[in-house]
Amino acid sequence: MSSLYWESPDGKIKKNVISIGDSGIKPAEGSECKLIITNATEDLSQYSNIVIGDVDFDFGRKLEICVTTMFKNEVANFIVLVEREYSFTLELTDFKFDGLLYEWDARKKYDYAEFQKEKGRTHFSNGNIREAGFRFNKGIKIASSIPIDVQDPPEHVDGVSIAEINQLKAILYNNLGTCFFKKEHWHLVIEFCDKVFIYDVNNLKASYRIAVAYMKDGNFEKADMYFRKVLEQNPCNKSATDYHKFVKFKLKEAIEKCDLMAKRMIGDILKT
Secondary structure, eight states: OOTTEEEOTTSOEEEEEEEOOOSSOOOOTTOEEEEEEESOSSOOGGGSEEETTTOOHHHHHHHHHHHHTOOTTOEEEEEEEESEEEEEEEEEEEEEOOOOGGGSOHHHHHHHHHHHHHHHHHHHHTTOHHHHHHHHHHHHHHHHTSOOOSSSOOSEETTEEHHHHHHHHHHHHHHHHHHHHHHTOHHHHHHHHHHHHHHOTTOHHHHHHHHHHHHHTTOHHHHHHHHHHHHHHOTTOHHHHHHHHHHHHHHHHHHHHHHHHHHHHHHHHHHO
């Protein structure tokens, strides 16, 4: 197969190089790119200037992948499958390389994770839960890539306090848990709320969400524990109070069933 042809591992991007560009580096996360898009099956002019890592929705992220395969001044035909097929000719006229992600210092990674968090919040406010979840998850990956010595953790890394980094991780995990809460994926709500508690053990929102998730999942003992925690911090939380009454009823019901079964077992033994 010609080296001028490339296909993504999932088969959703196909590329044919028309004109080989300059040799050297290719765009990476954070690179500001100038593009000329022609022969497109629909109007893609909004993508003439993009920053890798910032483009929203499935097609935008596939376009980012296209661009990261290119050298400056390269021209190539692409076919992209995202629900439907897009075809276009792409020329990378210029880009500003921002270094590879692993080369970024802690401050740059922290600020970028904050940026992803804010993008996620905007999407969440607009009802784009899936896109919000993508941004929160990306923020977590960036923040988690900041190297911290486990045996002898410092107070600061590249001018960013460990407390700030941990607080950002807690917020991102909490926000991601909120996305799954909206989708009623209770086991994932539990998973991500548990991660919040690593950095913020008394987080009220996470305590409430994990309590509801355990209740919905039928684990009433765990739900009872977390609703108690919520109500200790906020006794006036009506939703938690109402849910807690239901949970206590279910626990009482379970105890009564166990007692009844025990009595029947004892009765059967006495009859023999």
